[in-house]
Amino acid sequence: MSKKFLMKGNEVIAEAAIRSGCTMFFGYPITPQTEVAAYMSKRLPEIGGVYLQAESEVSAINMVLGAASAGRRVMTSSSSPGISLKSEGISYIAASDLPCVIINVQRAGPGLGGIQPSQADYFQATKGLGHGDFHLMVFAPSSVQEIADLIKTAFDLSDKYRVPSLILADGIMGQMMEPVSFSEEESTDQPDKGWATSGHDNKRAPNIVNSLYLTPDELEKTVIERYQRYDVIAQNEVLFEKYLTEDADIIVVAYGASSRISKSVINTAREKGIKVGILRPITLWPFPTQAIKELCKTAKSFLCVEMSMGQMVEDVRLAVEGVRPVSFYGRTGGNTPRPEDILHKIEQLNEEEK
């Protein structure tokens, strides 16, 4: 049994990254993720790594682009408005097939919004974190332990597929403290990076990291090749958790902080005799579409709970394809759904179904 530590989510993001072989971090301060940078600034020099505070989020993500091009495991971290600033660089990174890990400890938006937790960047993370046709692999932890586990997965899969990974956390995940243990297993899955621009040493042809293709057919070919990789990811890397779904009439779908609140409600509702379960997507892209489709065979309806005005609910509806009704309950602006309000919504749905 590995050693347990009591740690803050943001610090676990940093420590887990280092234990996953990340040796470089570029960031810019923003609440509520600043502890990630603070931890990195202390720990990375101790292991001979590189911590650098950039002049902007824009520069930080481009430093990541440079370090990833050189073949290093590298990470950056920010919160919602800062992620918007990084989106230009993220599009270039995705288009250049560079592996890296990006952290978004979401706060409330739009605009400067607020500093309280939120899940309103789901669209941005899964549909459009920059211009052009591309995806990131998006992981949504719901506990401090899961942060530690998913950071390692995010690095390994990013290297494997040459697709950037995004950890979509929120202010609650970042700020809360829980016991955590770290994998003893070495992060060995670092494929040979023969494509890296690290100097050819007069021994090979120059390597080029590039996203410019002026011929439409050529550009289309690179995009299609990337989408073939996305298909493989969608086949093999979907992660989700099901809880009490087997006999459930109502399936709650929620991720991250809102899934924790929802899960606590499931038990209360069960005590009241309501057959309800929860499906918790752990990867938001690829989305557990098939798992939701399967549940349509047994469940009567779905309820999506989010800390937003309703974003993931669209993917749930796409998965359900009109076969079952899909309801939504959400709070936004930095508010979190209260258990009693979720319970009330479940009771309402249960009444309607009778």
Add this chain to the structure above:
Amino acid sequence: MPEFKKTIGLTDAPMHYCPGCTHGIIHRLVAETLVELGVLGKAIGIVPVGCAVMAYDYFNCDCIQAPHGRAPAVATGVKRALPPESVVFTYQGDGDLAAIGTAETVHAAARGENITLIFINNAIYGMTGGQMAPTTLPNQITQTTPKGRDVSQAGFPIKMCEMIATLDGAAYIERVSTHTPKHVMAAKKAIKNAFKVQIEKKGFSMIEILSTCPTNWGMTPADSLDWVEENMVPFYPLGVFKDKSEEGVF
């Protein structure tokens, strides 16, 4: 008699630059320098958005194509990722380095980042067809200053060397030109000095090179060279603005 040969620092790819444009000369100067200093195999070039966007096909070293203006940030990531013997340079135009990428340029210099910026100043946006650049001269006619740059409306040109030289992290800052063979030779020497500063880990270096754009200036190549002498050199004086190549910045 020394024989004039193609440098192995450049590939055989035919360049796309317009007739009379001095990009080709400057590419050659940079490539020759990397070869002569024995660092071509350790070099990583960061190319811009602008006319030189496809320079990754011309330099015979590893290259990265950076987002517009972000080359110094990308270079920072590369330099810090690799062993200190690596040689990292950016090749940027005036719009890239002095407008959209001003923050990246200033802060790379302020950090004393041990990289070399090759800055091509031709006082115009070339690739997009001749719009006003941050370095467009007062009263200069461009597509977006059809009556000439009115500084009371469009603001003043930026003298990057003078500005960057004020920063403590800047080790070697020089402005040169390419409008006569004599100036080309001086430009070569400046580029070599800058790379030596990087190799000896003395700090940030930038060489600003006055360059021509006959296509967008609407002139013959020969007239363009004269225009540099008559209009650009008086506004952008040539010379060394900072030299800490002996003591270094730290």
